Amino acid sequence: MLEKALHGSLRYRIWIACLILVGCAGFFFYLRQLDYGLGITGMSRDVSWGLYIAQFTFLVGVAASAVMLVLPYYLHDYKAFGKITVLGELLAVAAVVMCILFVFVDLGRPARVMNVLLHPQPSSILFWDMIVLSGYLLINLVTGWVILACTKKEIPPPGWIKPVIYLSIPWAISIHTVTAFIYAGLSGRSFWLTAIMAPRFLASAFASGPALLILVCLILRRWGRFDAGEKAIQALAKIVAYALAVSIFFVGVEMFTVFYSQIPEHMHHFQYLFMGLEGHHNLVAWMWIFAVLSIAAFVMLILPGVRRNEVWLALACIAVFVSLWIEKGLGLVITGFIPSPLGAITEYHPTGPEITITLGVWAAGFFLLTVFYKIFVHVRGGTDGSPCGPAVDKMIH
Amino acid sequence: MDGEWWIGFSSQLVAERKHITECMKMKQHKWGLILLGLAIFAIAVTFPFWYGKGKTAPPVLSLETPEIAGLADKKCVEDAVFMRANHMKMLQAWRDEAVREGKRVYTANDGRTFEKSLTGSCLQCHSNKEHFCDRCHHYVGAAPSCFDCHIVPAEVKK
């Protein structure tokens, strides 16, 4: 099946070439980072996690979103999602690979990464994060590939795949919960020390991931000769709408607790985000863009007339993805460090090499995604989905 | 028309026949080709072992340091044979025991005690790292990262 990714239209080849170019640029700067150290980034003594970990946090959510397709189809027989569960699983694979790459480029001594397995520390959430992410990668790689291969060969999938798929549902919830626990258990960081951290992560995951999936389905429908079906896309759009609503609501309730209680330590973080604090306002513009985009996207997605228009739907999904990337990717991680435990404000400015490495990892992820979806489209072949559909259905019943 | 068709057909036949004969030749010489491939592989894989023979002399380690000259009893922590084979593992064991367990004293086979310290014990006598440690390390291509942190006394001017 892999050879299907080697042939394609000119547009496809140009896209792949661009991704490889960006990936190589990122790799080049990563070599420079290995040589000089992480000082080549904008991270400092006070803001010790930056763009890399922010991307990791956001992408864990995107990876978890595969469950939004798997759960309705395999547990509740929602047939409309039958054609695209594989899309979700392959997206999860690409997203988890990006997560692993982002953690790797963030390490000060990456050659020692195996120390996490050689000297396991069960009290450390990062240890468990490595376990669940690796497991999730394996599960989705296996299920996505097996279902796709069976679709190609027009045979029903093997019986053992069913429990693996069922396992992926709680596992998807777990990867994001564990990642949220990295933040939510730190007593010294009042911005993160909230029980609602894991639910917030899940809500934004279930909005951003399916939004990306909708965009992919629209692209495949326009240029990839694959139609996921209007019912599936609309169902996904409704999921995005409500998950987005919950996400915005969660930010809102956080702000209520913080500003009604008037505890200065807690208020400072939100003041820094939305109003600026003591003259520092790096993130204020970003956060207001998040607020406007997310509310606009919710309105667009909740109005059926707008949602059913392909162009407006695409715009709304882009707005969802970008606004949640701002909120989780920038707003969450950086703000945990501002103000510092001693009350100092050190702002964070990512450097050129850091941004290039980040883009390089994104390019690697999108490269994987493109290759996967090219194979998927070939296997599904044509616009009406595969003959394996009934075979998979039979397996469930 | 007929002539052209005949030319095209016959040239196609000739090409096919050439192809088949070549394949048959390959098949006949199948074992020869396999042995040739194996021989090339064996030569390539053992290249590092035989290429340098006679060209590079094995390293000569210098024990000529003022500290060693001043020792009454010129003995290392353990004997040379043991150290040559095991100093890496011994240093790793020292590292974990001294740092993680707080056990800083090493008792050698013959009962003498030393502090478990690369700079504090080993490099005090072997103060000529370039003519001692580096000689073997360069020869075998080992690049221990110990010296990134652990200070070589000669390199630091007091």
Add this chain to the structure above:
Amino acid sequence: MTSSRRDFLKIAGASALTMMTPAIFVPAWAKDVIVIPPGQGLALKKALAAGRWAMTVDLTKCTADCTDCIAACHAIHNVPDFGNPKDEIKWIWKESFASVFPGEQNAYSGEKLQKLRPPVFCNNCENPPCVRVCPTGATFQRPDGIVMMDYHRCIGCRLCMAACPYGARSMNYRDPRPCIAKINPDFPTRSKGVVEKCNFCEERLAKGTLPACVEACRQKALTFGDAENPRSEIRRLLKTRFSLQRRVHLGTGPQIYYLL
């Protein structure tokens, strides 16, 4: 025998995975073991020992503009000076009273309190959050309470820096060696990519001397001792004087007590 490209890829992938298997999966009998003679494992005879090491900082004696403790610590431990606050590494430094004890002073506090600049360092907590979060065990707690750093094992993930409620830890974002003014040959430097912090001078305690900052303080404002020994000087001070700890409500059990 014809093997498809798929089978070849599967075998190649499986082989690559097995080559990544770490040595821990090798059975014990297959690993070569070096026999180290018995008898080591002794501490140096003159080492100082305690149930729980702690420090008091007498704020009535500490003068705001004096930095003797900082100079001594950073010199002895080869702490680099990068010349910019972004990459800064500090094991001990001075902050304003309001920063160290948020909420312990008010708008009407006298000048004396406002002018104080207490030194801050790693609190070597009883219940350290940094040890809890470290994924490799590179930071760990000794039985005598000191929170240690194993620079050999640290992967530089900086979760400990996020977890520390006191901002006591610094990351080596660059190679520190070029920026050390005068290298002390009796203590290693660190390499780039690892996190470091005050270690209560455990290497000096092992040789029977007190921490460098304690000895360097010309006002004798720092007292170091065993908090579990009821007859230690530090216990006497804590019994007779009012003391503050930093952010006690977080439950970390910090072992630096500031006497007022």
